[in-house]
Amino acid sequence: MVASDAPIDLRLLPERSSVDTHGRLSIAGVDLVDLAETHGTPLYVYDEQELRDRCRAYRDAFGTADGAANVSYASKAFLCTAMAQLVAEEGLELDVASGGEAHVALRGGFPGARMVFHGNNKSDDELRLALSLPAGRVVVDGFDELDRVESLVAGGLAPPRVLLRITPGIDAHTHEHIATGGADSKFGFTLDSGIADEAALRAATSSRVELAGFHCHLGSQLFDLDVYEAAADELAALAARLRVATGRPIAEINLGGGLGVAYTAAEAGGVPSIAVFAHVLQAAHAAACARHGVLDPVPRLTVEAGRSIAARAGLTLYQVGTVKEVPGGDPYVAVDGGMSDNPRPITYGARYEAFLPGRAAEARPLRATVAGKHCEQGDLLVRGAQLPAGVSVGDVLATPVTGAYAHSMASNYNLLQRPAVVFVRDGEARVVVRRETLDDLVSRDVAARGQTEV
């Protein structure tokens, strides 16, 4: 990447970002430096309207079927009760992949009927919960799970609507950790050796499940949308073969998610819009269904979206604690968070940018490494960051595009307290998740022998 000393590219920030005449950055009318002072750092900040706008753009682009959106929000990207409520209000469906995600969503008032229950290894408790959600759907991932669902239904629960997760053997060009579509995957029924066909036949003819359709997911952070054409073709072909075998039509084909986002200015020009994403998938789906005669009806096309809804709506505010000069190298600018509040750099080698919200209009000629405060050399948030000259102790520093997979993957490593989450809107900020306290860190500790409970 060619280093640029330009100010932070506003395309990496929520749309309601603006820089005032003093060079200070506000989001939705809320000054970020003031916000850091009021609520402390590290702090996750989300533009609430940006989250809503992205949900609406998806709903508009993919439409609805019988009043239900053809898009579900992937809660693993970012979930808390406030986010569940927001997604419910914006009318999307919701992917959950654990009892915990379902629990938080229900607490946020999200209707169970609009949940889609995912996971390669759901527990009996999770399946029982999934089957108790009226009209929700269960994405069945393997034969062991089909056994378990049928056995729960035999035990008295109502037969669920299921999607079968299919592994189409398509190699999406993304990070190995998040490429999920290849045949050698922990997820789903592979098309190889007729395994997916066997599963489809079994589910279609079982009295204990209602086969609604097929699901696949190619990977995350995808920029090249061509891969969806092959996936649509494989699923339509599978639906056609099932119809020949059983006469049964398929009601729904879910092509998963994966639309990428730009984390750096260098990527900002290359991200397909939600509208383009929808157009490509709809065209691929329609063509595939026509090609294989999957008509009357054409299955409902559904998709999932997590990162592309949440990532750019959020950023993280830190305070600079030390600046360390390195002879012959980039200086280290250490902030008061790190790999515990954003594990993506150390886990995936993820790249970010950094900027100073109090000096957002200035050039950023200083190449630096933004380091976290953990006792670990790999705890580096941004390598090759560009910052204004003279960044110094006490400055508020922001990393944009941290709205997905930061809060949701946060840990207490080094027993740091996890940050608060603030939603900003119309010039006001509200805390939706409070900062962890020192006492929270011992809330699960059982008093040792000879100790009294404090």
Added chain:
Amino acid sequence: MVASDAPIDLRLLPERSSVDTHGRLSIAGVDLVDLAETHGTPLYVYDEQELRDRCRAYRDAFGTADGAANVSYASKAFLCTAMAQLVAEEGLELDVASGGEAHVALRGGFPGARMVFHGNNKSDDELRLALSLPAGRVVVDGFDELDRVESLVAGGLAPPRVLLRITPGIDAHTHEHIATGGADSKFGFTLDSGIADEAALRAATSSRVELAGFHCHLGSQLFDLDVYEAAADELAALAARLRVATGRPIAEINLGGGLGVAYTAAEAGGVPSIAVFAHVLQAAHAAACARHGVLDPVPRLTVEAGRSIAARAGLTLYQVGTVKEVPGGDPYVAVDGGMSDNPRPITYGARYEAFLPGRAAEARPLRATVAGKHCEQGDLLVRGAQLPAGVSVGDVLATPVTGAYAHSMASNYNLLQRPAVVFVRDGEARVVVRRETLDDLVSRDVAARGQTEV
């Protein structure tokens, strides 16, 4: 690594492990399958006596000075109040790297006077806490921090005993993320360009700190101990130069930690014992001090130990939920935890073994991938695991050597609930950290608008 179908190598388990005539594995007289049934899975299990034995071995090998052990336990590896109490009882000192670690340790009854306060970017609050611990030591990491400490003392706090963290420019052969000794590090004062000498001179002549000595840390998970010779030499040389410049002797040299542990049978033969580790460091320190005339007195040699105390004492129990056959590939054995309870495989590419505690005497001919339950293909706990034939749904599966950096780095990703921690001893198990509940997952969520608190 050549695959072996041998049963699990008992060198990867706590010493009090035994396999009964039915092939079931017990630790300290507690059957692991029973333990999983009683306490649920995933479950972190520690042999309490193994933790104590390792602490004692370190104390014996490195000795004491004025009653204080020359070894501090690095709490980032694994800390809860019960562990803090254990370390206090075994008479080690304690490294803490955050206010959170200090808080948990104090709750466990650990005396502040035996804490060593680390970190490349301590906050004002953390420094205030460190300076309020009577007789504890602060490892000062940079000039900004020296400024801050002096300013707190100017404000009325007592001058602390400090160690200066030195970056000796030594390239330890370990994973890039945990190699901390190189000159281009976020930590410490580099010896390059006279920076460490300048810091030493400033601290030695400041009335606001009491310079106790120097600290360095080369990296983690080291097997090759030769690198300590160069580190001892550099720190002794620095002490000698300071004595020439100021006439002041140095009381303590801390060579950090880093002793590796075996995670797999293939590594089990190559790990130096604590006694050998002590011998190498003591010899290097004595020789370096003699070489540079750092005598009268020879500085106290201190070290740190985290992983080599906690790792092998702990293992994680899971339950198998699905077994997925892959045409032409290793089957996936999915368990009820994953990257949230052990982030080391996805973060560092860390290798582990796996075994079935209920069938611990059996050969393990089946090559498999042990997968977690997270919605992410990279959530694989053990690639190339060897398991008994016929591993099946419901089996208890264990990954050994997870006592360090599993509980401490755990997250709530996918809103999984973090596991309980159980200490076993003399045939009994006690819960020291209770399992997270569904309600814990929303304990920090602030009720959304229009919602009532439930």
